[in-house]
Amino acid sequence: MNKLAPMVCALLCLIVCGCGGGGGSNSPSVTPTTTNDFAGTWNGDWTDSTLDQKGSLHLFIDASGNVSGSSYNSTLKVTATVVGTISSQGTITATYTYPDALYTTSGTVAINDLGHMTGKLPGCLNGVQIGTTTLDLVHSP
Numbered sequence: 001m002n003k004l005a006p007m008v009c010a011l012l013c014l015i016v017c018g019c020g021g022g023g024g025s026n027s028p029s030v031t032p033t034t035t036n037d038f039a040g041t042w043n044g045d046w047t048d049s050t051l052d053q054k055g056s057l058h059l060f061i062d063a064s065g066n067v068s069g070s071s072y073n074s075t076l077k078v079t080a081t082v083v084g085t086i087s088s089q090g091t092i093t094a095t096y097t098y099p100d101a102l103y104t105t106s107g108t109v110a111i112n113d114l115g116h117m118t119g120k121l122p123g124c125l126n127g128v129q130i131g132t133t134t135l136d137l138v139h140s141p
Contacts, residue, residue, distance in 0.1 A: 039062060040060075043137060048123065048134070055073040092106065093106040116137060
C-alpha cells in the first residue's frame with residue numbers, strides 16, 4: 001500500500017495542476033468602447049450678432065458623434081432640421097435645412113467648466129459665410 005500512496009499523490013497533483021485553467025481561447029474577449037464626450041442630448045440658445053438673429057437649438061449626439069436635431073430661428077420664425085458630425089475633440093460640421101435655405105456651419109466647440117457646450121461657429125449660406133453663430137447648450141439627462 002505504501003507504493004500506491006506516492007502514485008495516487010502524484011496523480012492527484014497532476015489533476016489539480018491540470019485544472020488550473022488558463023482559459024485559453026475559450027475566454028470571451030472584452031473590447032473597450034470609446035464614447036464621444038459630447039454624446040447625449042443638448043438644448044440651449046444660439047445667437048448671430050452679425051445677422052441680428054437668435055433662436056434655440058436641440059441636438060442629439062450619439063456615441064459615434066452623429067448629430068441630429070432641430071433649430072428654431074425666433075427672429076425669422078422658421079425651424080430647421082439639423083444633421084452633422086462631431087469628433088471627440090469638438091470639431092463639428094452641421095447642415096441646417098430650413099424650408100427655403102440650406103445653412104452650413106463647421107468649427108470647434110468645447111464643454112466649459114459649467115458643463116455647457118459652447119463655441120463660435122462661422123455659418124454659410126450657399127457656400128458664402130454670412131455670420132457667426134454663438135452656442136450655449138446644456139446637457140440634458
